[in-house]
Amino acid sequence: MGLPQGYTFRKLQVSDYSNNYIETLKVLTTVGEVSQARFEELFAHWDSLPQLYQPHVITNEQGVVVATGMLLVEKKMIHECGLVGHIEDIAIATSEQGKKLGYTMITNLTQIAEAAGCYKVILDCSTHNIGFYEKCGYTNGGTQMVKRA
Numbered sequence: 722m723g724l725p726q727g728y729t730f731r732k733l734q735v736s737d738y739s740n741n742y743i744e745t746l747k748v749l750t751t752v753g754e755v756s757q758a759r760f761e762e763l764f765a766h767w768d769s770l771p772q773l774y775q776p777h778v779i780t781n782e783q784g785v786v787v788a789t790g791m792l793l794v795e796k797k798m799i800h801e802c803g804l805v806g807h808i809e810d811i812a813i814a815t816s817e818q819g820k821k822l823g824y825t826m827i828t829n830l831t832q833i834a835e836a837a838g839c840y841k842v843i844l845d846c847s848t849h850n851i852g853f854y855e856k857c858g859y860t861n862g863g864t865q866m867v868k869r870a
């Protein structure tokens with residue numbers, strides 16, 4: 722199952738600040754005010770730890786960002802210093818949903834994690850998205866606990 726013609730899966734670029742990256746993330750949750758300077762500072766931090774932070778996007782035929790997804794690869798002590806992949810911040814632009822972009826984002830990030838040697842990949846989601854992640858090959862692995870500040 723591939724992307725529609727003209728769509729591209731690639732790593733986040735610093736120029737994506739003004740290429741609909743922030744707008745796409747707003748489909749997921751509150752982003753708030755993020756200036757270009759703050760974006761570039763965070764991008765540089767992610768870029769300094771490229772094995773840990775692996776932000777990706779999908780662009781459409783016009784080269785505009787229409788999907789976001791972050792893969793974090795955690796180096797653990799357990800499982801003989803095993804690696805665990807964490808998928809975060811999946812957002813598909815509202816007008817682009819239903820075109821398998823979400824499926825492609827998840828399966829591609831999962832393949833990257835597995836190629837890096839992760840023994841599992843985990844993510845948190847709302848109950849209304851369980852069916853989507855099941856279509857991507859994931860199973861319900863438990864309960865999320867949260868304590869907000």
Ligand code: ACO
Nearest residue numbers: 809810811812813818819820821822823824850852853856
């Ligand atoms: N529940 C059940 N099935 C679903 C759902 C859902 N909420 N959404 C999509 N599907 C199904 C589709 O019907 C399709 O099924 P098919 O293969 O039988 O045709 C399959 O899942 C793949 O669908 P896609 O077209 O790839 O889905 P889309 O590109 O629209 O992305 C997503 C789905 C990511 C949930 C999108 O709607 C979105 O961005 N929603 C708002 C933000 C959000 O909730 N993000 C996920 C947060 S969780 C996290 O970040 C780890």
